[in-house]
Amino acid sequence: MYRYDEADQQIVEERARQFRGQVERRLDGRLSEEEFRPLRLQNGLYLQLHAYMLRVAIPYGLLSATQLRQLAHIARTYDRGYGHFTTRQNLQFNWPTLTDTPAILDALASVQMHAIQTSGNCVRNVTSDPFAGVAADEIVDPRPYCEFLRQWSTFHPEFAHLPRKFKIAVTGATVDRAAIAVHDIGLRIRKDEAGRIGFEYFAGGGQGRTPVLAEKLRDFLEEADLLAYTEAVLRIYNELGRRDNKYKARIKVLIKEMGSAEFRRRVEAEFETTRHDPALRLDPEALARMKAHFVPPDYATLPDGQTALQAGRLGKDRAYARWLASNLAPHRVPGYAIVQLSLKSETLPPGDVTADQMDAIADLAERHGFGRILVTHRQNLVLPDVRIDALRQVHAALEGLGFATPNVDRVTDIIACPGLDYCDLANARSIPVAQSIQQTLADADRVHDLGPLTLNISGCINACGHHHVGNIGILGIDKQGEEFYQLTLGGSARDDASVGKVLGRALTAEEIPGAVERILATYAVLRSGADEAFLAVVRRVGLGPFKEAVYADHS
Amino acid sequence: MRIIRDRRIVEDTFVHLDEHAPVPSGVGVVLPWSRWLAERASLADRGAPVGVRVAATIDLATLVEALSSLAVVAIEIPKFTDGRAYSLARRLRGEAGFSGELRAVGDVLRDQLLFLSRCGFDAFELAPGRSLEDALEAFGDHERHYQSSADRTRPLWTRPSPG
Ligand code: SF4
Numbered sequence: 270m271y272r273y274d275e276a277d278q279q280i281v282e283e284r285a286r287q288f289r290g291q292v293e294r295r296l297d298g299r300l301s302e303e304e305f306r307p308l309r310l311q312n313g314l315y316l317q318l319h320a321y322m323l324r325v326a327i328p329y330g331l332l333s334a335t336q337l338r339q340l341a342h343i344a345r346t347y348d349r350g351y352g353h354f355t356t357r358q359n360l361q362f363n364w365p366t367l368t369d370t371p372a373i374l375d376a377l378a379s380v381q382m383h384a385i386q387t388s389g390n391c392v393r394n395v396t397s398d399p400f401a402g403v404a405a406d407e408i409v410d411p412r413p414y415c416e417f418l419r420q421w422s423t424f425h426p427e428f429a430h431l432p433r434k435f436k437i438a439v440t441g442a443t444v445d446r447a448a449i450a451v452h453d454i455g456l457r458i459r460k461d462e463a464g465r466i467g468f469e470y471f472a473g474g475g476q477g478r479t480p481v482l483a484e485k486l487r488d489f490l491e492e493a494d495l496l497a498y499t500e501a502v503l504r505i506y507n508e509l510g511r512r513d514n515k516y517k518a519r520i521k522v523l524i525k526e527m528g529s530a531e532f533r534r535r536v537e538a539e540f541e542t543t544r545h546d547p548a549l550r551l552d553p554e555a556l557a558r559m560k561a562h563f564v565p566p567d568y569a570t571l572p573d574g575q576t577a578l579q580a581g582r583l584g585k586d587r588a589y590a591r592w593l594a595s596n597l598a599p600h601r602v603p604g605y606a607i608v609q610l611s612l613k614s615e616t617l618p619p620g621d622v623t624a625d626q627m628d629a630i631a632d633l634a635e636r637h638g639f640g641r642i643l644v645t646h647r648q649n650l651v652l653p654d655v656r657i658d659a660l661r662q663v664h665a666a667l668e669g670l671g672f673a674t675p676n677v678d679r680v681t682d683i684i685a686c687p688g689l690d691y692c693d694l695a696n697a698r699s700i701p702v703a704q705s706i707q708q709t710l711a712d713a714d715r716v717h718d719l720g721p722l723t724l725n726i727s728g729c730i731n732a733c734g735h736h737h738v739g740n741i742g743i744l745g746i747d748k749q750g751e752e753f754y755q756l757t758l759g760g761s762a763r764d765d766a767s768v769g770k771v772l773g774r775a776l777t778a779e780e781i782p783g784a785v786e787r788i789l790a791t792y793a794v795l796r797s798g799a800d801e802a803f804l805a806v807v808r809r810v811g812l813g814p815f816k817e818a819v820y821a822d823h824s
Numbered sequence: 825m826r827i828i829r830d831r832r833i834v835e836d837t838f839v840h841l842d843e844h845a846p847v848p849s850g851v852g853v854v855l856p857w858s859r860w861l862a863e864r865a866s867l868a869d870r871g872a873p874v875g876v877r878v879a880a881t882i883d884l885a886t887l888v889e890a891l892s893s894l895a896v897v898a899i900e901i902p903k904f905t906d907g908r909a910y911s912l913a914r915r916l917r918g919e920a921g922f923s924g925e926l927r928a929v930g931d932v933l934r935d936q937l938l939f940l941s942r943c944g945f946d947a948f949e950l951a952p953g954r955s956l957e958d959a960l961e962a963f964g965d966h967e968r969h970y971q972s973s974a975d976r977t978r979p980l981w982t983r984p985s986p987g
Binding site for chain 2: 276277279280283284286287290291299300304307308390417420421423424425426427428429430431432496504507508512542546548549551552554555558559561
């Protein structure tokens with residue numbers, strides 16, 4: 270992974286010192302709250318319903334065991350003993366005090382971490398394929414490019430006051446696990462016939478109140494031009510993005526209003542200038558140096574282990590078999606597997622991990638792997654380098670920790686935003702709804718049998734829980750001060766990205782588990798076989814039968 | 825009035841005029857852009873520097889044409905969260921090659937000074953009631969920067985690997 274040298278280290282330390290000064294000036298009144306707000310936001314510090322929340326960046330989802338232990342330490346010392354993994358490869362602490370935050374930033378800086386630009390109207394933490402570097406279907410490792418983007422965007426002096434927040438996602442695999450279609454900039458790395466690396470370049474995707482899938486700007490942008498082109502996109506957006514209405518300020522609105530052809534024309538014209546700037550062009554040495562940070566670790570030469578896996582899947586130990594089938598992903602190196610830890614159970618809110626669990630995961634990552642942990646946008650964690658011959662041990666350890674629920678990418682692997690329990694923008698609670706659905710779907714065999722299915726919950730239209738792109742989406746709305754929930758079906762964040770359609774009138778929290786139950790039962794009847802996934806059925810038959818099932822005897 | 829110029833507190837040597845005030849002789853003046861456009865011919869040979877005050881949304885091509893006769897371009901920042909002035913400064917220092925004074929005026933606060941200066945501003949009129957002495961410290965907030973800007977620092981990713 271990327272290792273800081275003294276220059277990187279100096280930057281995060283300077284930042285902690287700067288923020289300490291800003292907090293002091295806030296406390297002695299030299300800074301008003303209005304002036305302080307954008308400063309603290311650009312440092313990931315929100316003011317929530319009950320307290321401050323600090324959002325820590327986990328660039329492109331990659332953590333070392335040392336870093337995870339430090340997060341555990343911070344959770345114990347400055348918070349209530351846990352942290353919350355978000356849908357954007359960040360970790361949130363929900364209870365820090367304003368006066369403690371400079372010390373937390375120091376603690377983060379000591380392990381090469383920070384909270385820079387995890388919020389505010391700036392380029393946010395760059396996200397990526399959570400299996401970057403290990404996925405069997407990877408064409409090009411996206412992490413060097415993510416790190417270039419991280420460095421380029423960190424304190425970029427020109428783009429600290431954009432019209433609105435700006436999110437970039439990068440994937441280098443065949444399957445898009447980074448949801449690039451719903452990002453302000455989405456990049457798919459490819460190779461041309463000559464083997465040269467480049468980017469399929471998308472812009473203008475987003476969720477929120479007007480979900481939009483990104484438009485393609487380029488089929489193939491050369492690797493060396495990544496920053497020059499991105500600088501051109503940001504400059505056009507900074508100058509022309511709307512600033513009169515925060516709901517129309519995202520780049521997706523600019524592109525829609527201007528037309529993608531005109532937007533592209535302007536970006537290309539700007540790129541004619543930036544591409545000749547030697548400070549933006551990535552020369553071969555810089556590319557090689559960056560890639561050297563991400564060379565694969567020393568894998569052992571092992572038999573491919575497929576027979577053992579197959580035997581496990583068919584074996585008598587049903588829990589283990591289900592876990593192998595749903596929580597494992599294929600590794601690029603024979604004899605290894607990618608193991609996903611499900612942070613979705615009935616006991617903790619989705620994405621929450623206690624300090625003790627963090628320590629235990631860090632230990633596991635060192636014992637079974639190279640001390641690396643990955644964070645997924647579905648709020649789960651990943652041990653990327655587990656030997657297939659150690660899977661039973663790892664499974665037992667994860668069961669002990671409560672992270673072996675065999676439900677990854679299944680219906681109970683619910684994404685939920687913090688909702689009304691924490692967030693002052695919320696219309697409705699998300700976490701209790703997730704938990705009530707989980708309780709009604711406690712039958713592991715059934716969940717397993719229902720196959721891949723994403724269920725995403727947001728507590729308001731800001732869509733932090735990605736409800737638009739859930740196969741089943743649940744959106745909290747407010748009707749005369751009461752919490753209601755709107756159901757959508759047919760969303761997807763993958764390569765076949767789509768925005769879900771509203772099923773019908775909004776339901777109460779009590780009605781939701783039953784409605785989900787009826788949707789699933791309808792699917793089970795309609796599918797042509799075990800291979801036809803939920804999304805495929807919704808696309809084939811439309812909403813009609815599901816509407817019928819949910820509302821027929823109710824409306 | 826005191827301003828910050830080249831990271832020092834100095835007395836402003838320019839007189840700022842509105843649409844109608846008479847133009848004094850022998851001293852530098854800064855006028856609203858619209859007035860400069862109307863009076864540019866008579867201002868051309870007054871023998872003292874002339875500057876303009878513009879909004880960040882000004883048409884770039886027209887401004888660029890005027891640059892050779894301008895000693896100061898003062899860009900208004902209506903609200904410190906409005907980032908358009910940064911890109912305009914970048915363009916003026918970059919492709920337009922402006923080497924005169926680029927002054928930030930309006931809602932100019934301490935915590936934005938470093939980024940403004942990196943984008944090419946070299947003079948700052950702080951918002952009313954702000955301590956210039958406090959503000960000077962902002963330039964020391966960060967010594968190193970990953971990326972380049974109008975300051976032409978070398979991007980950190982071009983540094984050779986250690987060892
Ligand atoms: S979706 Fe709404 S309620 Fe949920 S975290 Fe985002 S802003 Fe808060």
